[in-house]
Amino acid sequence: MAFSKDQLLDRLKELQIEFSLYEHPVVLTVEAQAKYVGNLGGALSKNLFLKDKKHRYYVVSALADTKVDLKVLSQRLGLGKGGLRMAAEEALVEILKVPLGCVTPFAVVNESARHVSLLLDQGFKTQEYCFFHPLSNDMSISLNAHGLDKFLKSIGRDPSYVDLEANPPVGKDQPPDLAAFVPSDAPILSDLPVKAPTQDSTGKHVSAASNSAAVAAKAVKPSGNAQNVKEKPVNTVQPSIPAADAGNFVEELLDRASALLLSEISEDSIKQHSGQLGAEVANNIKKCLREDLKNLATIFKNTAYTEGFYAGTRYQPKRL
């Protein structure tokens, strides 16, 4: 089910993205690629497929000359000093569906790469055109950064460019500046339909649930997930509509109710209310949760309505 290079090229043509195609023998490195397309005026790209300790993946695509320091990048992403390393070849094949030596920003078109975060060198914008592999290393295509943007937008990705050489301090008062690029915890193998760049109402509930179950007014400590989730409004995906998932919605409600229930039942409260504890707890739960749950329900309703609305605007009337 992987996207083929032909499908990619067709899609580029459909989107009317200008590009030039160059075929050459299989190349595995930038140096080798340079032998064939290095003198054509455009800029070559180097592409890294990286992984962090929590099995989240990143494609870092940069100008060949840009210095990419994995330690710095790791810190800027909020992963600590040694958080990033090159991903294994198997991951390359399984997630990006490309062979060795062929990492390319275009690989995120694959369904399997939905959670993969994409970091693009802002240097691309200064070049008239840049070279990338179109899902196969026996070809290179050159296109302008705008063309790449158009393609990424068409698959629901928000193209964002980063100064990869920058080394801003990261500390107590300076949060990691690239933290938004860390995908929310969702390995493709899991059952949960949580997507990284898309903002699911489901995604909300799952990470909110894992994040803080206690409804009592406690300051919520943002976990790695919540951090990304909060940053998300910037990277909302366009055409992909988040699903109003009844299952996740119910799980969220039950999580909150049971957390509150557990907090209400303690040795003290048992002593205090004994037989009446049930009624007392039931009342408290209703009182505390009413507004919160109504809000969740409204979000669910709005999401479902939006799905329907979106479908309705693309509805094809019956042919007579």
Place this chain on the structure above:
Amino acid sequence: MEKVEDQNPQQEEDQVVNPWEVSAKDGGKIDYDKLIDKFGCQRLDQSFVDRVQRLTSRPPHVFLRRGVFFAHRDFNDILDAYERGQKFYLYTGRGPSSEALHLGHLIPFMFTKYLQDAFKVPLVIQLTDDEKCMWKNLSVEESQRLARENAKDIIACGFDISKTFIFSDFDYVGGAFYKNMVKVAKCVTYNKVVGIFGFTGEDHIGKVSFPPVQAVPSFPSSFPHLFSGKDDLRCLIPCAIDQDPYFRKTRDVAPRIGYHKPALIESLFFPALQGETGKMSASDPNSAIYVTDSAKDIKYKVNKHAFTGGQETIEKHRQYGANLEVDIPIKYLNFFLEDDAELEHIKKAYGAGRMLTGEVKKRLIEVLTEIVERHRRARAAVTDEMVDAFMAVRPLPNMFD
């Protein structure tokens, strides 16, 4: 560019309150009683709060209980009609001048959401992107972009999409809306509008012709896709009290063109962190709590920048207690702490010196963090498609259910 309504500001009023300027007398507090007198609106007393509770069969919103929404015009008419089975619709809006929304901005929206839920009525929300384009000299595209971004935060307040229509002026002005604009414009002379808004010969004509745009959402015929055939439908406008001069003009004009006067329900100003006399300013991030602030930011801002009424030393504090009149944490808790009993307890203990400033601040930080957190989660669930749906010109068949 913005002037006071009266031509002799300093002699008569010590405090200045109009849609573009709000300042208290000599750096003191705003005198709301004087304001109500001067404007000629009514106090919202406890009998109203009780009546709302009876009519809606639910506890009144914290802003009503605490007197945050404290003044009105014709709210009793709205309630009378409601009792007779006649519904109304809500109208509120925002001038999208910046992306950063703070808690003060959310207050009218939080209250409006409550009104929508409690009375089960529809709502129109106007985003005056054209106004900001003109007054703040933004490009058309930028003001439209800000309008959409702000719409997301507004939606995150929890409005029901089956009962809410959000529109931006650039998108919606035209048709029936524009016809009403012209009707209103015909009723207001150039001199009048200069008098109210303080325009000068140097102001461009866009500004001069803007006021009707904000007036006509008060009339149901401006929204034929929603209220067709319901010309009699009343309108209730929740807003901050500085908008009163504006809508006073609209109320003047309404009967002349055959419409009901819109009713108003008005709120206090939300104080800046540094105190009532401080100004909440978009350029000073420490003057307010933003919806994008992290738990850490909130803790820092409240601890370092909130103006308190506590005494300088613990001994003095235990002896004299805190000055609740100027204490910002108490004021903020007044807005946002739901539990009446707990608030009373804190006020008593803090005022008597038994509770320390640090403890009050800690409680405030908890409350604010929960609100901002909840908002952010809701905001994250708002997609561009959802904004499109809220802003689509579509019928709302269940708007009164």
